[in-house]
Amino acid sequence: xxxxxxxxxxxxxxxxxxxxxILRGINLEIPAGEIHAIMGRNGSGKTTTANIIxxxxxxxxxxxxxxxxxxxxxxxxxxERAREGVFLSFQYPQAVPGLQVGNFLRKSVAAIxxxxxxxxxxxxxxxxxxxxxxxxxxxxxxxxxxxxFSGGEKKRFEILQLMLLQPKLAILDETDSGxxxxxxxxxxxxxxxxxxxxxxxxxxxxxxxxxLEHIQPDKVHVLIKGKIVKSGGPELALELEERGYDxxxxxxxxxx
Amino acid sequence: MGEIMDSASLYKSxxxxxxxxxxxxxxxxxxVHPSGDLNEIPDASAPKFGLTxxxxxxxLVGISIEEGGVDGEILTESDKVTASFIKAAARDxxxxxxxxxxxxxSSPIILDIDTGDSDCALHLxxxxxxxxxxxxxxxxxxxxxxxxxxxxxxxxxxxxxxxxVIGHTDSGTLLRVDSISIGRDAQVKTGTVSSGSDNTKSDLxxxxxxxxxxxxxxxxxxxxxxxxxxxxxxxxxxxxxxxSRLNWHSACGGNSRTVGTGMLRxxxxxxxxxxxxxxxxLLLSDKAKADSIPELEVSEHDVVGCGHGTANGPVDEDxxxxxxSRGFDTEEAKDALIAAFLNxxxxxxxxxxxxxxxxxxxxxxxDDLKS
Numbered sequence: 001x002x003x004x005x006x007x008x009x010x011x012x013x014x015x016x017x018x019x020x021x022i023l024r025g026i027n028l029e030i031p032a033g034e035i036h037a038i039m040g041r042n043g044s045g046k047t048t049t050a051n052i053i054x055x056x057x058x059x060x061x062x063x064x065x066x067x068x069x070x071x072x073x074x075x076x077x078x079x080e081r082a083r084e085g086v087f088l089s090f091q092y093p094q095a096v097p098g099l100q101v102g103n104f105l106r107k108s109v110a111a112i113x114x115x116x117x118x119x120x121x122x123x124x125x126x127x128x129x130x131x132x133x134x135x136x137x138x139x140x141x142x143x144x145x146x147x148x149f150s151g152g153e154k155k156r157f158e159i160l161q162l163m164l165l166q167p168k169l170a171i172l173d174e175t176d177s178g179x180x181x182x183x184x185x186x187x188x189x190x191x192x193x194x195x196x197x198x199x200x201x202x203x204x205x206x207x208x209x210x211x212l213e214h215i216q217p218d219k220v221h222v223l224i225k226g227k228i229v230k231s232g233g234p235e236l237a238l239e240l241e242e243r244g245y246d247x248x249x250x251x252x253x254x255x256x
Numbered sequence: 257m258g259e260i261m262d263s264a265s266l267y268k269s270x271x272x273x274x275x276x277x278x279x280x281x282x283x284x285x286x287x288v289h290p291s292g293d294l295n296e297i298p299d300a301s302a303p304k305f306g307l308t309x310x311x312x313x314x315x316l317v318g319i320s321i322e323e324g325g326v327d328g329e330i331l332t333e334s335d336k337v338t339a340s341f342i343k344a345a346a347r348d349x350x351x352x353x354x355x356x357x358x359x360x361x362s363s364p365i366i367l368d369i370d371t372g373d374s375d376c377a378l379h380l381x382x383x384x385x386x387x388x389x390x391x392x393x394x395x396x397x398x399x400x401x402x403x404x405x406x407x408x409x410x411x412x413x414x415x416x417x418x419x420x421v422i423g424h425t426d427s428g429t430l431l432r433v434d435s436i437s438i439g440r441d442a443q444v445k446t447g448t449v450s451s452g453s454d455n456t457k458s459d460l461x462x463x464x465x466x467x468x469x470x471x472x473x474x475x476x477x478x479x480x481x482x483x484x485x486x487x488x489x490x491x492x493x494x495x496x497x498x499x500s501r502l503n504w505h506s507a508c509g510g511n512s513r514t515v516g517t518g519m520l521r522x523x524x525x526x527x528x529x530x531x532x533x534x535x536x537x538l539l540l541s542d543k544a545k546a547d548s549i550p551e552l553e554v555s556e557h558d559v560v561g562c563g564h565g566t567a568n569g570p571v572d573e574d575x576x577x578x579x580x581s582r583g584f585d586t587e588e589a590k591d592a593l594i595a596a597f598l599n600x601x602x603x604x605x606x607x608x609x610x611x612x613x614x615x616x617x618x619x620x621x622x623d624d625l626k627s
Contacts, residue, residue: 054581057573078580079589087581094578098596098603104582107592111583144596161582 005070006031007201008053008169013064015052022048024226025064030169030201037204037212039237040223041245046205047091049223050173053203054088055081068169083112085168085200089158089175095146101157102141105164112165130163134190151178159190170195170202176211188214209237224249264297264344266336273337279459282515282547283486285337288431288457290345290375290402297341300377300404302349304370310393310613311363318359319390321367325350325381329408331463333492333521334435338459342404342433346377353392357385357412364391364418364610369405371398371425382409382436384417391418391606393613397452399426406433413439413466417446418606420614424452424621432458440466440495447605449614450485451478451621458487464498464526474605475504476598476614478621479512479544486515489533493526493556502533504548505601507594509540516548520564522556530560537568538597540590595622 006029013026022045030036040046052059053066055078066073073081096104105127110118117123131138134156146154155175162170172191176184192215195202204217212220212234220236221228222245229248230236272294273280290298307321330339353367369378376398396405403425411417423430430453438444450456462471471491479485491500506514516535537546550564571593579589595618602614 054577056577077586078577079583079585082581082583090578090581094572094575096575096578096593096596098599099592104592107584107588108582111585111588144600165582 005067007069007199008203009065009067011065013049013052013061013066015048015059015061017059021062022226023052026223026226026228028221028228030203032199032201033197034218035195035202035204035215036219036221037206037217037237038221038223039206039209039240041207044223045226046207046223047173050088050171050203050205053169053171054078054086079111087162087165087167087170089162089170089172091174091177093146093154093158095144095149097144097147099145100141101143101145104145105141105161108161109164126164130160130190133163133193134160135186136160152180152183155179155183155187159187162194163190166194166200168200170200171205172202173205174207175204176206176208184211185214191215209241212237222248263340263347267297267340267344268295270337270340278517278519278549278551279335279488281517281549282513283455283457283484288429288455290429297344298375298377298402300345300349300375300402301372303372303376303378303398305351306366306368308366308368309361309363310366310609314361314363316365318356319361319365320354322352322354323350325352325379326383326409329381331408331435331437331461333463333490334433334461335459338431338433339406339435342377342406342431343379345404346379346406349377350379352381352383355384355388355390357387359385359388359390361390364393364606364613367392367394369394369396371396371400371403373399375402376400377404379406379408382407382411384409384411384415386412386414386439388412388415388417391610392420393610394419394421396421396423396425396430399428401428402431403428404431406435408435410437411439411442411444414441415439416443418610419444420447420449420605420610422449422617423456426452427454429453429455429457432456432460434460434462436461437463437465438469438471441468443470445472445474445605447474447476447601448487449476449602449618450487451618453485454483456485456487460487461490462492462500464491464493464495464500464529466495467497469495469498471500472604473500473502473504474601475506475516476602476618477504477506477514478594478598478618479506479508479514480510481512482510483512485512488517490519490521491531493520493522493529493531496526497528498526499530501531503601503604504535505538505598506535506546507538507540507597508544508546511543513545513547515546518550518564520550520552520562522554522559522562524555526556527558528560529556529562532561532563534564535566537566538594539568539570540594591622595619
């Protein structure tokens with residue numbers, strides 16, 4: 001059921017780590033069904049934004065709000081946010097030796113979508129279809145979570161989780177890094193399948209435009225030094241590809 | 257009868273072990289002696305046995321438990337106090353697990369040892385023939401205030417054995433001694449799963465007695481409440497071209513303490529020996545303590561490698577965040593990480609069927625400790 005509220009609404013978000021400010025007043029709205037991209041250089045605050053939405057304990061929010069469908073996320077624990085429908089595809093997913101992929105997926109789906117969604121023929125079919133779509137071998141289920149995975153396998157596994165967990169908000173942090181062009185295509189197919197034609201929203205974090213050739217964003221935002229300095233349509237990504245970030249850094253008039 | 261007298265006399269002739277000794281540094285003998293009166297050897301009862309196959313359709317032919325043992329088989333490398341004490345206490349409880357040459361079982365064999373509810377002791381000799389291939393789960397349960405379990409014997413040439421001992425007595429003290437020789441080209445995995453008893457003191461010694469022997473010693477130890485679980489492992493490379501690895505994982509919560517001490521000895525003449533040991537401790541509370549001391553004594557220059565290491569740490573916060581971001585609440589995430597940590601050694605202990613059985617056992621133990 002679509003609501004009038006945007007899926008994600010960030011207002012005047014200030015945050016940092018150990019008294020070092022990183023985000024300096026971010027405002028962002030993602031309506032249901034839209035895919036937005038945040039682009040920016042390394043160190044501009046992109047991953048910090050993703051971690052704060054997910055609730056990483058290392059970061060302190062000093063001002064502002066983050067709401068999911070009108071619910072205050074900042075008051076919730078990370079696992080509560082996940083159960084409310086926030087999903088973060090990590091730039092560097094954690095390895096958990098000893099925890100089998102199959103068990104992990106089942107528990108995760110049960111926690112977020114309920115026990116019924118994690119058992120029976122329907123779960124097995126959903127899992128099998130998603131793995132086929134992402135070109136993941138069945139033997140994957142017997143491996144340990146991200147343990148010994150190549151960079152590409154880690155990213156595919158993150159997108160497999162996205163497809164199974166069906167979140168309201170998918171945040172994809174540098175999902176294209178470490179992937180070759182075929183990998184980007186495969187992963188993009190998974191992201192489009194999970195988000196397009198749904199009431200979900202997605203936030204793609206990247207510093208290259210190449211993944212955006214396969215996932216057309218509705219809006220592109222440029223993050224510089226912890227602030228969104230410009231927003232535009234998908235053409236902005238191409239402009240950044242041609243001109244880099246200097247023109248936005250040096251010319252405050254260009255700021256949206 | 258002479259042998260029994262010898263063990264009792266030998267024990268009584270020995271001085272109380274010095275805590276400066278590696279073996280006794282964290283758990284003095286007095287603490288694991290049944291009464292604390294060190295001259296006393298208990299009149300321990302024999303446990304009840306059951307030998308079954310995990311696959312009930314498989315008949316046990318070629319493997320049996322017989323009364324009586326083999327004289328003089330304790331390794332000279334073993335500690336005299338622990339071995340002679342249990343041997344004397346187990347004077348009415350001497351048995352042999354006899355396995356015929358070429359015995360092969362496709363499903364794990366389970367040896368259930370029920371200690372009952374009074375002091376209990378057992379001396380079990382492993383008499384494993386040549387070219388056998390099987391998995392053995394030895395499960396010690398019961399509510400005896402004190403249990404002594406001595407295993408001696410030999411794994412025959414060319415045999416492949418996955419051997420797991422599970423200590424989960426309800427409470428009390430478990431004193432466990434292994435004194436086992438590994439034959440030529442034998443491949444042995446010996447695992448310890450320890451999650452019960454108030455006090456455990458294990459003194460596990462293995463001798464790479466002949467060329468080509470291959471040994472993996474693995475531990476998955478879970479302590480909680482006020483438990484004190486101390487495992488000492490020694491591997492002696494006496495023969496050339498022998499291989500050993502020790503990988504010991506302890507998860508330590510509540511007010512409990514785990515101790516892991518290891519000794520790798522490579523004797524002169526054990527050319528081409530390849531040995532390594534690693535202790536890894538997961539600390540689950542501020543009050544829990546974990547101590548590990550790996551030690552090496554290498555007298556042969558021509559070795560492939562000899563290494564050791566130890567690592568201590570709390571639950572990894574980044575792993576916690578990852579699981580929480582996937583909907584595991586804080587407790588579920590922590591439990592999953594404890595199980596995963598112990599599973600990394602558990603999975604190395606044997607076949608998929610064995611692992612499946614052990615993983616279920618471990619999950620039950622985790623649930624029990626929480627209740």
